[in-house]
Amino acid sequence: MDIKRLNPLFTARSVALIGASSTPGKWGHVMLKNLINGGFEGNIYPINPDADELLGKKVYKTLEDVPETPDLAVIVVPPKAVLSAMQACTDKGIKAAVVITAGFAELGLEGRRLQDEMVKTARAKGMVMVGPNCNGIMSPWEKLYVDFPSFHVPPGSIALVCQSGGIVDGLARQIMIKGMGCSLCVASGNEADLHMEDYLAYIADDPRTSVILCYIEGFKDAERFYSIVREVTKTKPVVAYKAGKTQAGAKAAMSHTASIAGSDEIFDGICKQAGILRAKNLHHLFNVGTAFMNQPLPKGRRIGIVTAGGGWGVMAADECVSLGLEMASLPDETIKRLDAFLPAWWNRGNPVDLVAGSDPDDVLRVVETVLASPNVDGVIYIGLMPALKFTRQELMQRGNAGDGWGDALVRTSVELVQHLSGLARKYEKPVVVASEHLIASAAQEARVLHAIGQAGSVCYEMPYEAAEVMAALVSYGKWVNAGG
Amino acid sequence: MDIKRLNPLFTARSVALIGASSTPGKWGHVMLKNLINGGFEGNIYPINPDADELLGKKVYKTLEDVPETPDLAVIVVPPKAVLSAMQACTDKGIKAAVVITAGFAELGLEGRRLQDEMVKTARAKGMVMVGPNCNGIMSPWEKLYVDFPSFHVPPGSIALVCQSGGIVDGLARQIMIKGMGCSLCVASGNEADLHMEDYLAYIADDPRTSVILCYIEGFKDAERFYSIVREVTKTKPVVAYKAGKTQAGAKAAMSHTASIAGSDEIFDGICKQAGILRAKNLHHLFNVGTAFMNQPLPKGRRIGIVTAGGGWGVMAADECVSLGLEMASLPDETIKRLDAFLPAWWNRGNPVDLVAGSDPDDVLRVVETVLASPNVDGVIYIGLMPALKFTRQELMQRGNAGDGWGDALVRTSVELVQHLSGLARKYEKPVVVASEHLIASAAQEARVLHAIGQAGSVCYEMPYEAAEVMAALVSYGKWVNAGG
Numbered sequence: 001m002d003i004k005r006l007n008p009l010f011t012a013r014s015v016a017l018i019g020a021s022s023t024p025g026k027w028g029h030v031m032l033k034n035l036i037n038g039g040f041e042g043n044i045y046p047i048n049p050d051a052d053e054l055l056g057k058k059v060y061k062t063l064e065d066v067p068e069t070p071d072l073a074v075i076v077v078p079p080k081a082v083l084s085a086m087q088a089c090t091d092k093g094i095k096a097a098v099v100i101t102a103g104f105a106e107l108g109l110e111g112r113r114l115q116d117e118m119v120k121t122a123r124a125k126g127m128v129m130v131g132p133n134c135n136g137i138m139s140p141w142e143k144l145y146v147d148f149p150s151f152h153v154p155p156g157s158i159a160l161v162c163q164s165g166g167i168v169d170g171l172a173r174q175i176m177i178k179g180m181g182c183s184l185c186v187a188s189g190n191e192a193d194l195h196m197e198d199y200l201a202y203i204a205d206d207p208r209t210s211v212i213l214c215y216i217e218g219f220k221d222a223e224r225f226y227s228i229v230r231e232v233t234k235t236k237p238v239v240a241y242k243a244g245k246t247q248a249g250a251k252a253a254m255s256h257t258a259s260i261a262g263s264d265e266i267f268d269g270i271c272k273q274a275g276i277l278r279a280k281n282l283h284h285l286f287n288v289g290t291a292f293m294n295q296p297l298p299k300g301r302r303i304g305i306v307t308a309g310g311g312w313g314v315m316a317a318d319e320c321v322s323l324g325l326e327m328a329s330l331p332d333e334t335i336k337r338l339d340a341f342l343p344a345w346w347n348r349g350n351p352v353d354l355v356a357g358s359d360p361d362d363v364l365r366v367v368e369t370v371l372a373s374p375n376v377d378g379v380i381y382i383g384l385m386p387a388l389k390f391t392r393q394e395l396m397q398r399g400n401a402g403d404g405w406g407d408a409l410v411r412t413s414v415e416l417v418q419h420l421s422g423l424a425r426k427y428e429k430p431v432v433v434a435s436e437h438l439i440a441s442a443a444q445e446a447r448v449l450h451a452i453g454q455a456g457s458v459c460y461e462m463p464y465e466a467a468e469v470m471a472a473l474v475s476y477g478k479w480v481n482a483g484g
Numbered sequence: 485m486d487i488k489r490l491n492p493l494f495t496a497r498s499v500a501l502i503g504a505s506s507t508p509g510k511w512g513h514v515m516l517k518n519l520i521n522g523g524f525e526g527n528i529y530p531i532n533p534d535a536d537e538l539l540g541k542k543v544y545k546t547l548e549d550v551p552e553t554p555d556l557a558v559i560v561v562p563p564k565a566v567l568s569a570m571q572a573c574t575d576k577g578i579k580a581a582v583v584i585t586a587g588f589a590e591l592g593l594e595g596r597r598l599q600d601e602m603v604k605t606a607r608a609k610g611m612v613m614v615g616p617n618c619n620g621i622m623s624p625w626e627k628l629y630v631d632f633p634s635f636h637v638p639p640g641s642i643a644l645v646c647q648s649g650g651i652v653d654g655l656a657r658q659i660m661i662k663g664m665g666c667s668l669c670v671a672s673g674n675e676a677d678l679h680m681e682d683y684l685a686y687i688a689d690d691p692r693t694s695v696i697l698c699y700i701e702g703f704k705d706a707e708r709f710y711s712i713v714r715e716v717t718k719t720k721p722v723v724a725y726k727a728g729k730t731q732a733g734a735k736a737a738m739s740h741t742a743s744i745a746g747s748d749e750i751f752d753g754i755c756k757q758a759g760i761l762r763a764k765n766l767h768h769l770f771n772v773g774t775a776f777m778n779q780p781l782p783k784g785r786r787i788g789i790v791t792a793g794g795g796w797g798v799m800a801a802d803e804c805v806s807l808g809l810e811m812a813s814l815p816d817e818t819i820k821r822l823d824a825f826l827p828a829w830w831n832r833g834n835p836v837d838l839v840a841g842s843d844p845d846d847v848l849r850v851v852e853t854v855l856a857s858p859n860v861d862g863v864i865y866i867g868l869m870p871a872l873k874f875t876r877q878e879l880m881q882r883g884n885a886g887d888g889w890g891d892a893l894v895r896t897s898v899e900l901v902q903h904l905s906g907l908a909r910k911y912e913k914p915v916v917v918a919s920e921h922l923i924a925s926a927a928q929e930a931r932v933l934h935a936i937g938q939a940g941s942v943c944y945e946m947p948y949e950a951a952e953v954m955a956a957l958v959s960y961g962k963w964v965n966a967g968g
Contacts, residue, residue: 166795167793217798243802245806246805246806247805248805252801252833253794253798256797281946281948309648309650309651310650313736313740314728315733317736318730320732321731321732321733322729351736442930442933442934449926
């Protein structure tokens, strides 16, 4: 398929909403409202035979009445009316449709027959179709929010392609709360026409996307998926969570999006051979995905760990080695450079344990010294606190302060992660950060994390998360260096 | 050892701080401040030859000068002065000491010799010793906060025993932020005198503790640990994370707390034979631990899943089965009772997929109907939102509102989890909840979670977390039912 055919979906300058509704809470109402509130700058055409105006927009009785050919049609009418709506779309010359309506292949044979008719109708006139049984798409750079939940994830570089609308929403919200943004979001539903791999092929060419996160319940055409995604991963990292890995899950997937989950071993094989990074769960998916926004790819698997507390270093070392990474052996040269400014009793090994009470500037010097070592391919730095120029006492006691202190904490945290990102760029090696935030207030912690995200960085929480992220960077680095 | 010997540690009515300091930031200053700010109601005796008053407290030149025999001595003097401080304690007749000072066995042979002397001194006079090289202890019900970080975790039912002060602090802070509290916290450091198992034996008898969470780097006496913990788990669940599971981690553990990590396989065997629930990481430790605060133990492993979104149900079913749980087969009777009020097109299987748009009261009826089924030993309920009586639109758009709406959301969320806890009690089966919170504001989300914790419940985030928690409940239920 020519991926340009997906252009009207994601860069539409005019949208018809077939089934627009005046009833608050109904999808045809919510989606119109979301589209308007998202700031879409093109024309919006609500279609409803029984209304004249909706949310300030002129309503058209039929699609035929619309004075232009919209780029995109969104269909939210009841299942029995979908086919004729599709027919109206192709008659009008529309080239892309998003069918939100559920009640097709996921319900059984009759639904599948109707769904097949819809595909036939679309394909006969070269119209692409998203869904049916989906939550829609979001194209934040275009302010095009065709989606059910009422939030507008800001533009960014993460693409989401999920066979579940709820999961797109959940991930997009996490991305938003952490100060980051999305390039494109697709809830692909039953994938009657466009499949997972079509979106991936399109996004591979999108210069604004740096990483693609997928939630997969099954494939319509596993071989086609494999042959396409294998090319995609040469230019963009693809991180995927596969549901339906057990029989019970596969059964649930069938009734959710009519997906045939297939063998988990086969999927694992596809991932390995196509360079897909497989995520264990959605936290893992999110963590690994966000890392690819700004980290240089490591050239090897020798990791240096710098830690502010012994226990955290022990956990990080354990996790790195468990995941196939190697604890870098620090050369004499590096030890000597650290000796020059660390207290006499430092542990002279990797992990480098800063212990309580280190000077904030020294912390950054340690990270840089270890990163600069020729034996080190990447650094995991655990515990932002000692580098923050605030004492634990301040953090825990003033964490609730509504005064300038909270702003200072945000500012200092952002400067710190930006400094670390700068080191990563300078040495072309990843620096992955994990830290607890010993701040008394959860709200203040959320502010810090949001600001860090806005600055283009991520701060994970636990050592195991940092190790998982580093392992994924190493794995993808190896894939890319081997030519995919 | 007679566990009553630990009483002066955790129920001290008077505390001497040997090495109290007037220098802000120094441990001897911070710890005195924390003890005072924690609201300790007994006598506090700072000891420092060069000061008269510190933070409003009269300072004593020597321990000898103190007009009574304190229950507890806290020692923060430099390493070389610790032994004579210990001697002064036993001369005074003190029965419990916490040695914060580091620089002993973790640094090598000389340190180990000094540490052995300290133990000999303490044991000769029947004084118990925590540490050295530790962050201290907290006994929140007694307002006794002998700890470095400046926060005061409220009293509650979770006990923490960790071979890392940083990890006690991190866990205690999480517990606090989530609205819960601790019964006792111990950072056990080098465990020269008191070992992990001594604290466990003491806590087993503590009526205010419902669960014990451990972070372990190694054992001083693995056989003794095994024989004691095997008894503890008969009355209290013990959840443990073991660090130093790889060679790299073990090496780091040695330089952190002089712990010999031992074989990971042996630890796994100990866990299985002693009924310890082994945690994969600290998130897992926290999740499983908090579940034991209020969940009835399941009598079998047949799980019902109720979900608000298809994808979430697929993931939950996958995770349950992967962890050895069984998806309950709902009997006709249960299906019939659900048929009576669910829409005609509901999926008639487990997971029960509520799909968008269900009536909030119906959601709770579904949970109760599934829980009441004789084929079901416990329910995982995913997605609080449909039961919240707020629309997604409200949650996402008003999530930032500073008005009464935010309070209403908190109140409704708490009522909901309390209702679910009530169902769990009524049917004597666990109901584990996981939910994303589609609230636009992270601060509002934190408020909701804090209130849920204060109400004695927990809401996890992801299906895999709920499944892991349920698997732990099932595992411990089996252990207890088999008589331990």
